[in-house]
Amino acid sequence: MAFSATRALGGHEDLRSAQPPYDGGRARIVTRTLDELLAGALAARASDLHFEPDQSAGLVRRRVDGFLAEATRLDLELFGQVVARLKLLSGMDIAERRRPQDGRYCLEVGSRTIDLRVSSMPTMLGERLAVRLLDLRGRVPELEELGMSHDALVAYRRMLEAPSGFIAIVGPTGSGKTTTLYASLRGKSERGMHVASVEDPVEARIPGIAQVQVNARAGLTFASALRGFFRQDCNVMMIGELRDAETSDIAISAALSGHLVLSTLHAGDAAGAVERLSELGVRRTSLAAALTGIVAQRLMRRLCMACRRPSGAEGDELTRHLQLEASTLYEPGGCAACAGTGYDGRVGIFEVVWASPMLCEAIAADASASMMAGHARSQAGSLLTCALERVACGETSLGELRRVVGDPRR
Ligand SMILES: [Zn+2]
Structure with a gap:
């Protein structure tokens, strides 16, 4: 090479x-x-x-x-x-x-x-x-390839078609949030829109999108780039991550003034995302008015097909609890193809929460996190149900489910 x-x-x-x-x-x-x-x-x-x-x-x-x-x-x-x-x-x-x-x-x-x-x-x-x-020239996947269920994909596409509003992609570091953002922006510019992003770092180049790399030393910050996007007549703005009050404030203002704004956010789920935005100084009423939806996601490792083996999880308490058919369960082996890890590549699991009138009311009324969680149920499956489907079809293991979404018996 x-x-x-x-x-x-x-x-x-x-x-x-x-x-x-x-x-x-x-x-x-x-x-x-x-x-x-x-x-x-x-x-x-x-x-x-x-x-x-x-x-x-x-x-x-x-x-x-x-x-x-x-x-x-x-x-x-x-x-x-x-x-x-x-x-x-x-x-x-x-x-x-x-x-x-x-x-x-x-x-x-x-x-x-x-x-x-x-x-x-x-x-x-x-x-x-x-x-x-x-x-930088790596291929950006299509939305269909990320691992969303059919229902989640339909719900998410509807969010992306909104002319304005705020969409948050949430999850811990390394959960594939940026890839989801990139896949979401594909094709937007061909549909007659001006799409711009501000990122740190730019992780891949997407054709048709004005990508701006943050350069703090030169005074080019998330906030100053966003202000510039207003003057540049943008329709869709992507923010690599919301992590300060000033950027969050401009992002929500943009969403309220006719722009579609997408950003990642460090939070575990939809209720956590609302809490996090409050911490960043966003007023609950503004958020309730701006919010289009929240997508929570994680990445699960895929079993290596060359060496996965039946898990022998019959009689396993967790298997029974989850009502899984033990005969379809697999566990990692380890071979030369997967460098002995038993896994090869990853797939996303998603929880797509549309900002329903009920959820927005709860947000505006400053409802507690637990009340919010009640209103923020996804219509298209939770992270756990999504993970279970992957385990049940032998694509990943129960151990991986426990690692990524925790022990579901708790
Ligand atoms: Zn292998």
């Missing part, structure tokens, strides 16, 4: 003049080691690569389907040199090892453009790097 670092974005050093102080043969080994680590990570569909020193070696781990697994161990000298090269390529100050830094650079790999977001953290055992790998 051929690699070429195209540019250090936001960097301030000339790459050629700033080679670390070691001889040419050593430099080649360092370059090759890093290239192999990146190639291996991309081949394994890793989302992140971690460089973690300990007393005796430098551990390199990669995150695949949400889980970190060891990729290799390097001797501490080579580890330090690979870390220095990554810092250099991403525009960091390689002499600075006491303060956290962040940087980025792009790699062209065949027809792919990989954006590497690098951050450093000084620890007691040395400098630790985390590298996010974003495949």
Whole structure:
């Protein structure tokens, strides 16, 4: 695989003049080691690569389907040199090892453009790097491919067809929220709309959409970009994440003034999303007037079809409790195809909650979270029912259900 670092974005050093102080043969080994680590990570569909020193070696781990697994161990000298090269390529100050830094650079790999977001953290055992790998030209899936049930998809499409209002996609980090946003925006610009997004980071490029990357150092924030979208005559605005009062306020104002606004939000479910927006200073009455719907989601790992095996869960209390047919249940095996994990890829589970008049009344009346949860029942299935369907058809395991949605007996 051929690699070429195209540019250090936001960097301030000339790459050629700033080679670390070691001889040419050593430099080649360092370059090759890093290239192999990146190639291996991309081949394994890793989302992140971690460089973690300990007393005796430098551990390199990669995150695949949400889980970190060891990729290799390097001797501490080579580890330090690979870390220095990554810092250099991403525009960091390689002499600075006491303060956290962040940087980025792009790699062209065949027809792919990989954006590497690098951050450093000084620890007691040395400098630790985390590298996010974003495949900017990666394919954005269609809504149908995300894993929504038929009913959920019908309900969600209806929300997306609203000319204005606010749609929140909620879930913890790594639950696939951004992918859902991207899939939601596909095709909007072909239908005669001006669609703009503000994100940090931009995770993939979507044709026809004006995507803005937050750049705090240059004063380009979520809030300033949103204000700009007003002047740019936007119909649909996407916000990578609502995490401050000012942005939340502008987002809700935009939704109330004829724009369709979509954003992700850190919350567990629909009731949690309302609470979170209140914490961010959004008035309940404004939210009740603006809200179109809330989608809660999680990602479940798919069993590797090459090595899944019958789970033998007959007589299992949970199986009985969930009224599952034990003969259709499978558990992970572990083979070469799935690197011994028993899982291969992920699928979303969704709870689509339409902002019914009853829910909006409860929001405006400042109802408690438990009352809200009562009104926020999805008409199209809960996260649990969605997860159960996946388990019942052998696509994933009961263990994965417990991990993702908790023990349903509680
Ligand atoms: Zn397997």
